[in-house]
Amino acid sequence: MYVAAFPFADNVLALPVEDISQAVKWYGDAFGLKEVERRESPLPAVIMERDDLQIGFAVNGGDAENEGAAILVTDIQQARDELEAKGINTVNWRVDERDGEKFQVFFVVAPDGLCFYFHQPIDEV
Numbered sequence: 001m002y003v004a005a006f007p008f009a010d011n012v013l014a015l016p017v018e019d020i021s022q023a024v025k026w027y028g029d030a031f032g033l034k035e036v037e038r039r040e041s042p043l044p045a046v047i048m049e050r051d052d053l054q055i056g057f058a059v060n061g062g063d064a065e066n067e068g069a070a071i072l073v074t075d076i077q078q079a080r081d082e083l084e085a086k087g088i089n090t091v092n093w094r095v096d097e098r099d100g101e102k103f104q105v106f107f108v109v110a111p112d113g114l115c116f117y118f119h120q121p122i123d124e125v
Helices: 020-031 075-086
Strands: 002-007 034-037 045-050 055-058 068-073 091-098 100-107 114-121
Touching: 002 055, 020 034, 020 045, 020 055, 068 075, 075 100, 075 114
Parallel strands: 068 114
Antiparallel strands: 002 068, 034 045, 045 055, 091 100, 100 114
8 A cells, every 4th residue: 555755855864853752652543554674873773664665764963843744655545544543633635636646635644743745646538
């Protein structure tokens, strides 16, 4: 269901957080991500995965409120329902158009301030 992730800024494998353990717990519970790698050097960081998609978090001093990722999914309604069933607030359910292609989208703002843009192309018949 989770296909790919694209960073808003530099690196989808180093999204800024203040606490790695809190990030692992929240993103594990909320997004269903599993920890696959953890490093302490040069900075504390973790790589998490779901459906072959990888997202990473690092204590790198970045501004979480200006960072996040766009997550491409295969079933946007299922992704939204899954998050809402866990008590996660999803906002701004809408259709966006980019480069002549339409996408069903919604956003999740994590407790750490990172913003996630979930999107799926709308197949037009």
